[in-house]
Amino acid sequence: MVELDSLRRLSARAGSDPLLVQAAGGNTSLKSDGVMWIKASGTWLKDALTRDIFVAVDHAALMQALARNDPACETCTDFVRTDLNASGLRPSIETTVHALMPQRVVVHVHCVNTIAWAIRSDAADRLSERLAGFAWAFIPYARPGLPLAGAIAERLRPGVDVLVLGNHGLVVAADTVAAAEALLDRVVQAVQRPVRDSGDLLLPALLGNPQPTRADEAQLSFSRMGLAWQ
Numbered sequence: 001m002v003e004l005d006s007l008r009r010l011s012a013r014a015g016s017d018p019l020l021v022q023a024a025g026g027n028t029s030l031k032s033d034g035v036m037w038i039k040a041s042g043t044w045l046k047d048a049l050t051r052d053i054f055v056a057v058d059h060a061a062l063m064q065a066l067a068r069n070d071p072a073c074e075t076c077t078d079f080v081r082t083d084l085n086a087s088g089l090r091p092s093i094e095t096t097v098h099a100l101m102p103q104r105v106v107v108h109v110h111c112v113n114t115i116a117w118a119i120r121s122d123a124a125d126r127l128s129e130r131l132a133g134f135a136w137a138f139i140p141y142a143r144p145g146l147p148l149a150g151a152i153a154e155r156l157r158p159g160v161d162v163l164v165l166g167n168h169g170l171v172v173a174a175d176t177v178a179a180a181e182a183l184l185d186r187v188v189q190a191v192q193r194p195v196r197d198s199g200d201l202l203l204p205a206l207l208g209n210p211q212p213t214r215a216d217e218a219q220l221s222f223s224r225m226g227l228a229w230q
Contacts, residue, residue: 015045
């Protein structure tokens with residue numbers, strides 16, 4: 001599938017950027033012909049071009065289960081298309097989040113610059129100017145899985161294709177991989193925070209050259225006598 005191959009390339013690119021994804025974090029998905037392909041639990045986005053990281057779930061069945069608050073939606077394993085899952089992969093814990101977004105392609109990353117805003121108590125206000133012109137929504141923190149999906153369902157409006165997740169990350173969605181990638185790049189640029197100049201303070205550590213520390217002989221003497229904690 002051409003579009004799934006494109007998603008693999010985008011996934012590998014995002015997964016290789018530590019400012020977007022760290023370790024096994026983040027997930028991507030594609031809805032096609034009634035199936036939603038989503039990154040499997042425990043896999044890494046950066047490996048998308050070298051190993052099978054996507055698992056197929058029955059999108060319609062999952063949406064019906066969500067509508068009736070079926071507890072099976074917590075793991076989503078009941079909705080895996082076993083005929084398309086030779087590797088025995090399990091869906092991401094955030095499968096329900098991807099299923100709720102109406103767009104075909106969904107990209108969820110733990111963008112450092114987004115989280116730097118999203119951890120603030122005034123995150124929504126701070127982001128309103130930076131994300132002016134985007135169809136976006138702020139989702140207060142909720143536990144990944146069904147709680148997060150529920151929080152999104154409460155706030156999702158028609159046309160919204162950008163979600164900032166409080167204390168968590170960023171979701172962008174579009175109907176093609178190319179459009180999702182372009183939107184991701186635009187949002188990341190919009191929330192970019194200036195990098196502070198640390199001067200020479202961290203230079204030895206960054207260069208791998210440890211520097212000796214100055215010893216306070218008086219304090220060391222007290223410590224040796226066991227007086228430092230009295």
